[in-house]
Amino acid sequence: MEFLGLAVVLVAFLAALCLFLLLILTFSWWVFPNQTLKKLKKCGLGGPIPSFPLGNIKEMKRKNNIQSSVASANLTHDIHSNVFPYFSSWQKSHGKVFVYWLGTEPFLYVAEPEFLKKMSTVVLAKRWGKPSVFRTDRDPMFGSGLVMVEGNDWVRHRHIVAPAFNPINLKDMAKMMVDSTNQMIDRWFTRIKSGNSEIDVEREIIATAGEIIARTSFGMKDDNARDVFDKLRALQMTLFKTNRYVGVPFGKYFNVNKTLEAKKLGKEIDELLLSIIESRKKSPTKNSQQDLLGLLLQENHQVDRQLGKTLTSQEVVDECKTFFFGGHETTALAITWTLLLLAMHEDWQNQLRDEIRDVLGNTEQLDISMLAGLKKMKWVMNEVLRLYPPAPNVQRQAREDIKVDDKTVPNGTNMWIDVVAMHHDPELWGEDANEFRPERFMDDVNGGCKHKMGYLPFGFGGRMCVGRNLTFMEYKIVLTLLLSTFSFKISPGYNHSPSIMLSLRPSHGLPLIVHPL
Numbered sequence: 001m002e003f004l005g006l007a008v009v010l011v012a013f014l015a016a017l018c019l020f021l022l023l024i025l026t027f028s029w030w031v032f033p034n035q036t037l038k039k040l041k042k043c044g045l046g047g048p049i050p051s052f053p054l055g056n057i058k059e060m061k062r063k064n065n066i067q068s069s070v071a072s073a074n075l076t077h078d079i080h081s082n083v084f085p086y087f088s089s090w091q092k093s094h095g096k097v098f099v100y101w102l103g104t105e106p107f108l109y110v111a112e113p114e115f116l117k118k119m120s121t122v123v124l125a126k127r128w129g130k131p132s133v134f135r136t137d138r139d140p141m142f143g144s145g146l147v148m149v150e151g152n153d154w155v156r157h158r159h160i161v162a163p164a165f166n167p168i169n170l171k172d173m174a175k176m177m178v179d180s181t182n183q184m185i186d187r188w189f190t191r192i193k194s195g196n197s198e199i200d201v202e203r204e205i206i207a208t209a210g211e212i213i214a215r216t217s218f219g220m221k222d223d224n225a226r227d228v229f230d231k232l233r234a235l236q237m238t239l240f241k242t243n244r245y246v247g248v249p250f251g252k253y254f255n256v257n258k259t260l261e262a263k264k265l266g267k268e269i270d271e272l273l274l275s276i277i278e279s280r281k282k283s284p285t286k287n288s289q290q291d292l293l294g295l296l297l298q299e300n301h302q303v304d305r306q307l308g309k310t311l312t313s314q315e316v317v318d319e320c321k322t323f324f325f326g327g328h329e330t331t332a333l334a335i336t337w338t339l340l341l342l343a344m345h346e347d348w349q350n351q352l353r354d355e356i357r358d359v360l361g362n363t364e365q366l367d368i369s370m371l372a373g374l375k376k377m378k379w380v381m382n383e384v385l386r387l388y389p390p391a392p393n394v395q396r397q398a399r400e401d402i403k404v405d406d407k408t409v410p411n412g413t414n415m416w417i418d419v420v421a422m423h424h425d426p427e428l429w430g431e432d433a434n435e436f437r438p439e440r441f442m443d444d445v446n447g448g449c450k451h452k453m454g455y456l457p458f459g460f461g462g463r464m465c466v467g468r469n470l471t472f473m474e475y476k477i478v479l480t481l482l483l484s485t486f487s488f489k490i491s492p493g494y495n496h497s498p499s500i501m502l503s504l505r506p507s508h509g510l511p512l513i514v515h516p517l
């Protein structure tokens with residue numbers, strides 16, 4: 001009898017628990033999103049109609065599947081409708097600011113710099129959030145590194161991380177960049193000598209930039225560091241070679257194996273990095289402060305004494321991972337797309353070679369302090385980052401209601417700022433928006449864009465990319481060494497199909513015909 005009574009109580013308790021859970025899920029996936037949808041509609045923000053539970057994902061996937069690739073002879077830089085076919089088509093019916101849905105998460109699409117300016121005059125850096133759905137999805141990569149933290153935590157991280165990237169500190173890292181690039185050049189020579197002058201430069205440069213970022217972030221002297229590097233690359237493959245359903249209820253369980261594998265790799269990387277940090281803390285003088293980790297620990301120590309606001313060891317680990325994931329592919333792609341554009345424009349290849357000769361003379365002993373004199377190379381970089389921005393979008397999340405003219409963006413709305421669209425918009429750049437014209441940056445750092453927020457390769461406001469000085473240096477070093485050694489032509493086998501895999505990449509690599517000069 002007593003047992004029966006207990007069983008009834010247990011069943012009742014479980015039923016109540018299930019009902020409670022069901023209520024929570026109904027509210028978070030159905031009631032709240034619908035309330036937000038109504039609010040957004042009421043203040044005039046339209047967009048494609050979402051359906052439960054995928055939002056607009058189905059339509060996005062369908063449109064993505066009809067992406068085209070173009071043979072090298074017909075190559076065009078008018079890429080927006082190819083890389084973001086759904087945004088390009090929704091823009092036609094809903095304008096440059098509208099709402100779309102990833103699962104049950106509303107995203108405000110913005111390709112209108114004036115709207116962005118108005119929002120960012122109301123909301124300053126530390127009051128912006130980063131979309132919670134991406135924070136969860138990318139946790140094994142960034143943890144609570146600078147890219148993802150918010151509020152006062154972001155201020156504390158930025159305060160400690162930013163000084164590590166000042167140009168004086170970066171100078172010490174130039175030798176690592178030269179060494180890794182020279183190793184790649186030697187590999188290319190061996191390939192060419194064996195009769196194979198077609199090289200997939202994307203693959204090669206991503207591998208070299210990965211090595212450079214690992215060396216500049218946490219050194220590569222010991223086996224632990226090499227192990228971290230290999231595991232970081234494996235983690236990246238695991239996360240981005242899978243079909244992910246961000247924002248969809250239970251989306252991460254659609255690929256349980258991959259999710260678990262990413263978690264496991266993330267944990268192993270953390271443990272290895274922690275052991276490197278602990279060993280450095282124990283004998284700080286043994287490892288010179290030349291890499292970013294050394295600089296972070298040094299800065300942490302100084303801030304510790306002044307303010308007591310330091311990074312924990314786990315936060316330092318997350319910053320090392322953030323540098324790796326935020327820094328290597330973006331820089332590698334800037335160089336890769338540059339080689340494509342230079343292969344198409346032999347005149348610019350020659351102009352840069354002349355400039356290198358005039359400014360640097362003998363490149364065997366590269367004088368880093370002279371790199372600033374490579375002005376044309378900087379115009380070329382700016383133009384490449386305009387046409388093929390490696391970071392094709394910037395994301396934010398509203399942490400308060402934001403009023404822009406007669407519209408209110410409700411607290412909690414995610415933002416997707418479409419950098420590719422703005423960089424190719426003829427209303428901002430003129431009729432030659434899709435042409436490669438580096439000289440537009442000759443007298444104007446904004447390349448003649450009609451709105452100062454229309455050119456955002458490194459983001460905007462206080463959260464602008466902290467690593468851009470490192471990129472400028474690496475870009476100039478790698479390109480100087482390559483252009484002084486080889487000439488480049490497009491391989492007839494190249495298919496032009498830029499696509500988004502977190503960054504903007506050539507879908508089928510970049511095979512170029514490479515000849516020693």
Ligand code: HEM
Pocket residue numbers: 146147148158322323324326327328330331334389390391393394395456457458459460461462463464465466467468470471
């Ligand atoms: C061509 C190369 C690069 C591009 C295109 C790029 C682009 C960006 C963009 C668009 C943002 C977002 C800014 C925002 O939210 O407004 C960003 C932030 C960031 N980038 Fe980069 N990046 C590059 C290189 C690097 C490198 C080399 C590193 C480090 C080694 C780095 C580390 C970071 C970090 C830590 C942030 C977060 C800053 C913050 O939220 O305070 N990036 N980057």
